[in-house]
Each structure stands twice: as C-alpha cells, then as structure tokens.
Amino acid sequence: MAVRLADVAKEAGVSQATASRVLNGSKRKPSEEIADRVRSAAERLGYFPNAQAQALARSTAGLVGLIVHDIADPYFSSIARGVQHGLDGTGVQLLLSSTGRDPDVELGAVRSFLSHRTDAILLAGSRGMSGDDELAAALTRYQENGGKVVMIGQPLALAGGIQLDNQGAAAELAQELLKLGHRRFAVLSGDQSLATARDRVSGFVEKLESSGIAPVVVREGAFTRDGGYLEMADLLRSNDLDLESGQVCVFCANDVMALGAMTAIRESGLRVPEDVAVAGFDDIPTLGDLVPSVTTVRLPLEEIGRMAGEFVLADGDDQRRFVVSGHPVLRESTRKV
Amino acid sequence: MAVRLADVAKEAGVSQATASRVLNGSKRKPSEEIADRVRSAAERLGYFPNAQAQALARSTAGLVGLIVHDIADPYFSSIARGVQHGLDGTGVQLLLSSTGRDPDVELGAVRSFLSHRTDAILLAGSRGMSGDDELAAALTRYQENGGKVVMIGQPLALAGGIQLDNQGAAAELAQELLKLGHRRFAVLSGDQSLATARDRVSGFVEKLESSGIAPVVVREGAFTRDGGYLEMADLLRSNDLDLESGQVCVFCANDVMALGAMTAIRESGLRVPEDVAVAGFDDIPTLGDLVPSVTTVRLPLEEIGRMAGEFVLADGDDQRRFVVSGHPVLRESTRKV
DNA sequence: AATAGATGGGAATGCGCTTTCCAAGGTAGT
DNA sequence: ACTACCTTGGAAAGCGCATTCCCATCTATT
Numbered sequence: 257m258a259v260r261l262a263d264v265a266k267e268a269g270v271s272q273a274t275a276s277r278v279l280n281g282s283k284r285k286p287s288e289e290i291a292d293r294v295r296s297a298a299e300r301l302g303y304f305p306n307a308q309a310q311a312l313a314r315s316t317a318g319l320v321g322l323i324v325h326d327i328a329d330p331y332f333s334s335i336a337r338g339v340q341h342g343l344d345g346t347g348v349q350l351l352l353s354s355t356g357r358d359p360d361v362e363l364g365a366v367r368s369f370l371s372h373r374t375d376a377i378l379l380a381g382s383r384g385m386s387g388d389d390e391l392a393a394a395l396t397r398y399q400e401n402g403g404k405v406v407m408i409g410q411p412l413a414l415a416g417g418i419q420l421d422n423q424g425a426a427a428e429l430a431q432e433l434l435k436l437g438h439r440r441f442a443v444l445s446g447d448q449s450l451a452t453a454r455d456r457v458s459g460f461v462e463k464l465e466s467s468g469i470a471p472v473v474v475r476e477g478a479f480t481r482d483g484g485y486l487e488m489a490d491l492l493r494s495n496d497l498d499l500e501s502g503q504v505c506v507f508c509a510n511d512v513m514a515l516g517a518m519t520a521i522r523e524s525g526l527r528v529p530e531d532v533a534v535a536g537f538d539d540i541p542t543l544g545d546l547v548p549s550v551t552t553v554r555l556p557l558e559e560i561g562r563m564a565g566e567f568v569l570a571d572g573d574d575q576r577r578f579v580v581s582g583h584p585v586l587r588e589s590t591r592k593v
Numbered sequence: 594m595a596v597r598l599a600d601v602a603k604e605a606g607v608s609q610a611t612a613s614r615v616l617n618g619s620k621r622k623p624s625e626e627i628a629d630r631v632r633s634a635a636e637r638l639g640y641f642p643n644a645q646a647q648a649l650a651r652s653t654a655g656l657v658g659l660i661v662h663d664i665a666d667p668y669f670s671s672i673a674r675g676v677q678h679g680l681d682g683t684g685v686q687l688l689l690s691s692t693g694r695d696p697d698v699e700l701g702a703v704r705s706f707l708s709h710r711t712d713a714i715l716l717a718g719s720r721g722m723s724g725d726d727e728l729a730a731a732l733t734r735y736q737e738n739g740g741k742v743v744m745i746g747q748p749l750a751l752a753g754g755i756q757l758d759n760q761g762a763a764a765e766l767a768q769e770l771l772k773l774g775h776r777r778f779a780v781l782s783g784d785q786s787l788a789t790a791r792d793r794v795s796g797f798v799e800k801l802e803s804s805g806i807a808p809v810v811v812r813e814g815a816f817t818r819d820g821g822y823l824e825m826a827d828l829l830r831s832n833d834l835d836l837e838s839g840q841v842c843v844f845c846a847n848d849v850m851a852l853g854a855m856t857a858i859r860e861s862g863l864r865v866p867e868d869v870a871v872a873g874f875d876d877i878p879t880l881g882d883l884v885p886s887v888t889t890v891r892l893p894l895e896e897i898g899r900m901a902g903e904f905v906l907a908d909g910d911d912q913r914r915f916v917v918s919g920h921p922v923l924r925e926s927t928r929k930v
Numbered sequence: 931a932a933t934a935g936a937t938g939g940g941a942a943t944g945c946g947c948t949t950t951c952c953a954a955g956g957t958a959g960t
Numbered sequence: 961a962c963t964a965c966c967t968t969g970g971a972a973a974g975c976g977c978a979t980t981c982c983c984a985t986c987t988a989t990t
Contacts, residue, residue: 258738260945260946260947261946261947261948262946262947270969270970271969271970271971272946272947272948272970272971273948273949273969273970273971273972274968274969274970276947276948276949277948277949277969280947280948282948282949284967284968284969286968286969287967287968287969290968290969302734304704304707304708305708305946305947306649306708306710306945306946306947307705307708307709307710308645308646308648308649308654308709308710308945308946308947309645309649309945309946309947309948309975310708310946310947310948311645311947311975312643312645312646312649312945312946312947312948312974312975312976312977313946313947313948313949313974313975314947314948314949314975315948315975317645322689326674327664327670327673327674327677328667328670328671328673328674328878328895329670330665330667330670333664333665333666333667333670333673334665336664336665336670336689336691337663337664337665337691340664340689340690340691344698347705349688349690349705349709350688350689350690351686351687351688351689352659352673352677352687352688352689353677353686353687354673354674354677361681367641368644368684368686370641371641371642371643371644371647372644372645372686373643373644373645397639401595481878481879481882512879515879515882516882518882519881519882522884541665541818542818542849542852542879544856545818545852545853545855545856545883546883546884547859547883547884547885548884558665597975597976597977598976598977598978599976599977607939607940608939608940608941609940609941609976609977609978610939610940610941610942610978610979610980611938611939611940613977613978613979614939614978614979617977617978619978619979621937621938621939623938623939624937624938624939627938627939642976642977643975643976643977645975645976645977646945646975646976646977646978647976647977647978648945648977649944649945649946649947649975649976649977649978650944650945650976650977650978650979651945651977651978651979652945
C-alpha cells in the first residue's frame with residue numbers, strides 16, 4: 257500500500273508526529289491552521305492509516321473476535337447481528353469464526369484471535385469445557401494479558417457476560433403447557449453435553465415432575481434441525497409415544513429442532529397440533545410465519561448480542577454477568593385438543 | 594501482551610532471526626536440533642506470534658473482509674458460512690460487516706477494511722453502485738494497491754467473483770409455473786434499486802411476456818420479510834388481484850418476502866395455494882419445513898460462499914467470473930387448483 | 931591440499947505508526 | 961523586566977516481527 261503518514265506529513269510540510277496528532281484522535285490538538293493543512297494533504301493523497309501499524313504502536317487492535325457454532329443457524333446469526341449493532345459507530349471490527357462446534361477449530365479460532373490481539377473474545381453458545389481444557393487455558397492466558405472474554409448464552413467460570421435463564425424459561429414454558437391441559441410430554445433434548453440443552457431440558461422436566469408428571473420419553477440427539485427430524489421420526493416409528501392414548505406434547509430443546517420434528521410428524525401422516533403438539537425454544541425470526549405457528553420461548557437474541565457487543569467495549573475488568581430471561585410464547589402448535 | 598519472539602529466542606539461546614525462521618514458515622529451515630530447542634522454548638513460554646507485527650513486516654495481513662447486507666438474513670448467513678468454509682484451514686481470518694444496506698455504513702466498512710489491509714474484500718448482495726460512487730472509488734483504489742475485490746451475487750464492472758444467473762433462473766421458474774397451468778401472476782418485486790431484485794423480476798416477467806402473458810400487478814417494496822408481508826397485505830386489501838376470477842400465483846423476489854406474503858395471505862383468510870399460490874427465490878434452509886412447502890429457486894448459497902472464499906485466496910489478479918445458476922424447486926405452494 | 935560453493939546462524943534494518951521527550955516560542959504573573 | 965509556566969511542533973525511540981546481508985563453518989570438486 258502506497259501512501260503513508262510520512263508522505264502526508266511531507267506534503268503538508270509538517271512533521272510526522274504532527275500529522276499523526278491531527279489525523280488520529282490524539283490528546284494534543286495542533287492548531288487549526290496546521291490541522292487543515294494536514295487534513296487536506298491526507299485527502300489529496302488518499303491516505304488511509306494502516307491499522308496494523310496503529311495496533312502495533314498503540315497495542316490495541318480495534319478488533320473483537322466472535323466465535324459461534326454455526327453462523328447459518330438463526331440463533332447465532334441473530335446474535336451476530338446484535339453484536340454488530342452493539343459495535344456500530346465505535347470503529348471496532350468484528351472477526352468472525354463459525355466453528356461447527358468442533359473443539360479443535362474452536363481452539364484454532366481462539367489462538368488466531370490471540371495472535372491478532374483482539375481486544376476481546378466473544379463466545380456464543382455453550383460448549384462442554386472442562387477446567388483443564390486447552391481452550392480454557394488459552395482463554396485464561398488471554399485474560400491475564402489483558403484480553404476480555406465475554407460469554408453469550410452460557411456462563412463460564414472464568415468470564416462474565418450475558419447469560420440466559422434457560423432453565424427458568426423452560427420451567428415457565430412447562431407451566432404454561434400444563435395450564436393448557438397438556439399432560440403427556442416427550443422431550444427431544446438435543447446434545448446433552450451442551451449446557452444450553454441440558455438446562456432447558458432440566459428446567460422443563462423438573463417443572464413437570466414438581467407437578468407430578470414424568471415425560472413419556474426423553475430422547476437425546478443432535479441440537480440441530482436434522483437432529484430434531486431424525487429423533488422425531490425414530491420416535492414415531494418406535495411407537496413409544498402411544499398416541500392412541502391421546503395427544504402428546506413434544507418439547508424440543510430449540511426451534512430448529514422443532515422445525516425438523518414437525519416435518520417428521522407430518523411425513524408420518526400425523527397432524528400438528530391435533531395428534532402431536534410441538535414446542536421449541538429461541539423464537540427464531542421465521543417461527544411466527546409458520547403454519548401452524550410454533551409455541552416457543554422468546555429470547556431477545558439480537559438484544560443479547562447487542563448487549564454483549566456493548567459490554568465488550570466496557571472496562572476490561574468488568575466481569576459482571578447479566579442474566580436475560582426468556583418467556584413463553586404460546587402459539588397454535590400446542591393447542592390442546 | 595507479554596511474550597515476544599525475542600523472549601523465545603533468548604530462552605532457546607538463539608538469535609531472533611533463527612527463532613522467526615523456525616516458528617513461522619520461512620524458506621530457510623534451521624537444523625532440526627535448533628528447531629526443537631526453539632519450539633520447546635516457545636511452548637514453555639506460551640508464545641503467540643503477534644499477527645499485527647507479522648502483517649506489518651510481511652505486508653500481508655491474513656485477513657479478508659466480508660460485507661453483507663444483513664447477517665441475520667438466511668441468504669447472507671448461508672453465504673457467510675460458505676465463505677468461512679472456503680477459508681478453513683488457511684489461517685485466514687474473516688472480518689465481518691453487516692451493513693443494513695446503508696451506503697454510508699458500507700463505505701465505512703470498506704474504509705475500515707482498507708485500514709486493516711485485508712488481503713481481499715468480499716461484497717455479498719447487490720447495491721446500487723454508480724460508477725462515480727465513493728464506494729467504487731475506494732474499491733478501485735484498493736485494487737490498485739493490490740487488494741482483491743470479489744463480488745458475490747452481483748457483477749461489478751471492476752471486479753471478478755461469483756455471479757448468480759438470477760435472470761435465467763427466474764425465467765426457468767416462470768416457465769415451470771406456466772407448465773403447471775398458472776396464467777395469472779402477481780409480482781412482489783422488492784426494492785428495484787437492487788440489481789438482484791431487478792434481474793429476478795425482469796427474468797420472470799420477460800418470460801411471461803414472451804408467452805403472451807402480462808402479470809396482473811407488479812408491486813415494489815422492501816426486499817425483506819416485512820416488505821413481503823406489507824405489500825401482500827396491501828395488495829389483498831386493494832383487491833387488484835380479483836381473486837374471484839381464479840387463483841393467482843404470486844412471485845416474490847426472495848424467500849423471506851414469500852414468508853411474509855404467506856402470512857399476510859393467511860391473515861386475510863385466504864389459503865395457500867388454493868386461493869393464492871406463492872413462489873420465492875433462494876431456497877433458504879427452513880423453506881422445506883414449511884406447510885405448505887414453498888416453491889422457489891434453489892441457489893447453492895453455501896457453495897457460492899465457499900467458492901468465493903476459495904477464490905479470494907487465489908492469485909490476486911485473477912478476475913474471472915463464475916456464473917452459478919439456480920433451478921426451480923416446485924413444491925406445494927404453487928399447486929395448481 | 932586448495933578453493934569454490936553451499937549451509938547455517940546472527941546483526942541490523944525496516945514495516946507504518948504512536949508517543950514520549952525536547953526545544954522553542956508565548957503568555958502571564960510579580 | 962524577569963522568571964515560571966503553558967503551548968506547539970519536531971526528533972527519535974520504540975511496538976514485534978520478517979528479512980536482507982554478512983560471516984563463519986562445512987562439503988564437494990579438481
């Protein structure tokens with residue numbers, strides 16, 4: 257890249273130091289006349305500061321890293337959008353890594369972020385992280401060096417961030433479904449090594465049990481659309497649900513699972529909600545446009561992302577945790593018949 | 594950040610040059626014994642190269658910038674996922690900017706990418722860019738300085754990239770719908786200042802007209818879910834469709850618009866496809882799980898992103914254009930009754 | 931055995947910028 | 961009028977690394 261600060265300085269007939277002070281928010285403001293000269297020189301030459309060099313000199317990069325499981329998943333893309341908004345206008349850029357939930361890729365991403373000296377790392381979604389994990393170690397070292405780690409969605413011993421009250425919200429949902437008169441439940445739990453899935457399921461099931469009801473069946477599977485589809489199809493094939501005894505309400509640990517499950521239900525010739533009621537979790541954007549519309553727990557995903565984006569810019573030692581709660585949204589898919 | 598290459602070198606008892614050669618893929622490979630010493634020293638100290646400094650010294654950053662209109666839109670998030678995949682294993686990191694289609698934000702993002710000396714800039718989605726645009730100017734300067742510009746989805750005079758044959762695919766869709774027996778069409782065109790929307794609509798309409806059919810009505814609106822919803826609702830209220838004369842097939846310039854439109858249709862008490870048939874464009878992931886399933890044009894979005902991600906790493910002067918075609922997927926929403 | 935050539939390691943320079951630290955000029959206070 | 965202080969611009973020292981020379985040590989050639 258061609259034009260450097262030194263060129264601008266020469267063009268303006270001032271020292272490089274002065275040029276730097278004019279063009280980049282320094283404490284010291286040169287006189288208005290000189291400033292004008294510098295600015296117009298910069299303009300004329302088409303000067304762009306080299307962020308790398310600035311980062312090196314300032315030892316702060318103006319970058320934050322965001323790690324998500326899958327950017328194509330509406331859950332994460334909504335969060336990403338929020339983060340982006342939270343960062344708007346600050347000049348901070350977002351480094352994105354979509355890891356496909358692969359721990360190695362995740363570790364690689366964190367390492368890369370460390371290398372790029374991102375000012376903060378945002379981790380969205382939960383992961384089974386044991387304390388002696390390499391990932392945990394890398395993050396800890398990062399923090400020791402002044403980096404900020406912010407969790408989105410799941411707490412982490414070592415970091416603050418935005419938490420979701422998955423358990424509480426799931427309990428609320430269970431309560432509402434009970435109120436509607438549902439008594440027979442199945443649970444598609446997703447991958448129980450994920451804290452998010454675990455909390456949602458435990459919140460739901462415990463609430464049921466405290467009302468004296470045990471789910472007919474709880475099935476584990478992938479925490480994805482296909483996971484929901486496959487498990488539901490399998491479940492229907494197994495006949496464990498004993499649908500002759502009446503409608504069953506299936507709680508899916510997230511919305512995309514619910515989507516898959518609903519397709520499986522339809523493909524086996526059953527109706528939602530008449531034969532099988534379905535509830536999801538997250539309230540991803542398209543959910544309201546479905547037929548039947550799907551009961552879920554509304555999570556302010558974008559807002560969560562925004563909070564995280566803003567929080568990231570705050571004081572580096574701020575380790576607060578914000579808990580965001582979600583609330584049930586009852587729609588047609590859980591109509592009691 | 595604490596530990597530098599110099600520290601590693603000292604720890605290993607070698608010069609910084611040697612340490613550098615060992616740790617970062619240099620041509621010259623020091624002897625195996627020395628290399629081991631250096632590597633173990635690096636390990637012991639927990640050394641991470643400073644990407645900023647490397648970038649400065651190497652004058653290449655290992656970054657590419659991706660600009661999308663809205664990362665929460667499945668169209669773009671699918672592409673982003675593909676790009677990420679295309680970059681996998683290369684060590685290149687993705688700088689993401691979701692601009693909300695705001696030209697100023699877009700320009701800001703490009704400027705920021707220039708500052709960060711990204712090796713390439715990927716622009717997804719179309720934009721009304723006149724030749725004398727500031728954005729075009731910035732991109733041109735970027736190219737002159739060795740940066741690579743890659744368009745995804747829309748051609749741009751100054752850059753290569755992956756194009757979509759929106760027009761051809763839309764024509765194919767029209768053809769198929771005609772084959773199904775549809776004769777009365779409405780078009781929700783989205784924002785016609787976007788080349789993507791324009792091409793899709795023109796391809797569709799021209800095909801109709803070459804068969805002697807003119808759409809009953811073409812309505813412009815936002816290229817979003819809400820745009821589809823609002824225009825459709827409005828359209829139904831206006832009664833321009835004259836539904837008593839029979840089923841109308843509504844072509845929406847993208848899938849999320851179709852989603853919104855379908856909700857509007859249902860809310861007004863009509864049925865899809867019995868009263869109004871609906872077709873979209875893109876084949877976003879959730880589309881097959883809907884009821885009724887929605888006819889659309891399948892675009893290999895993720896594949897497109899992946900191609901772009903890989904293309905980006907190719908020779909800087911490679912200005913080729915790849916044209917990706919899409920094909921109709923007929924589903925229930927356009928069943929002829 | 932003598933020398934050209936190859937190999938391996940180190941000192942030093944530069945990437946582009948920020949930021950002390952200095953010096954010079956100005957202002958105010960007594 | 962003189963000292964004390966504030967303001968302004970400039971010189972120069974890094975920030976952490978890659979890389980170009982350069983020198984020393986080895987190997988191959990005749």
